[in-house]
């Protein structure tokens with residue numbers, strides 16, 4: 001089974017692009033699974049009554065975030081094993097998380113070694129487009145990312161973090177532009193990079 005990790009800052013369009021990936025792979029009868037890391041963390045966080053929504057997770061004490069991060073990685077690998085040798089697992093997550101205590105790597109050594117990805121994707125867009133997209137998702141609370149300078153800085157840190165993680169497991173790092181109005185272009189690029 002091959003694992004592709006799709007990272008990108010909140011609102012860049014990871015989930016949207018991965019739903020296009022899903023459409024294309026279904027049409028081509030490829031065995032695949034798309035797993036949202038935040039969903040796995042949120043399940044445990046809700047069970048532990050640490051948060052009431054996903055945007056509160058990045059404000060939890062770092063030790064709690066790390067604990068949730070580890071549980072999620074183990075569950076994701078456990079569930080993707082069912083795909084068999086030819087299957088592809090895509091993990092929707094973050095190379096870096098902006099927390100009140102600083103930038104937390106989304107894929108530190110013990111996590112990236114568990115996931116062992118073939119490719120780490122950095123989904124990017126123009127920062128102003130990201131702000132516009134965030135404003136469409138009214139039920140989300142991303143005010144800590146709603147500033148062009150913060151977005152640009154986070155994108156820089158995400159690149160450094162993605163390369164650092166990739167070095168540990170020999171993965172490649174691919175920057176993919178999520179072009180305004182057509183997420184399927186990015187989806188096709190992600191699929192072709194997994195071969």
Ligand code: AP5
Nearest residue numbers: 010011012013014015016038057058106133179180181183
């Ligand atoms: P997560 O669930 O990943 O939250 P997020 O980053 O906010 O991601 P979303 O899925 O909400 O946004 P998106 O980038 O997928 O954009 P979307 O497709 O919705 O993570 C939640 C939390 O989990 C994190 O904050 C963190 O605390 C924790 N976490 C996760 N991974 C972790 C890890 N490894 N370690 C530690 N903690 C971790 O699109 C947004 C909008 O844009 C939509 O309206 C969409 O229609 C629009 N749009 C998308 N693409 C386009 C396009 N090409 N043109 C025009 N509009 C577009």
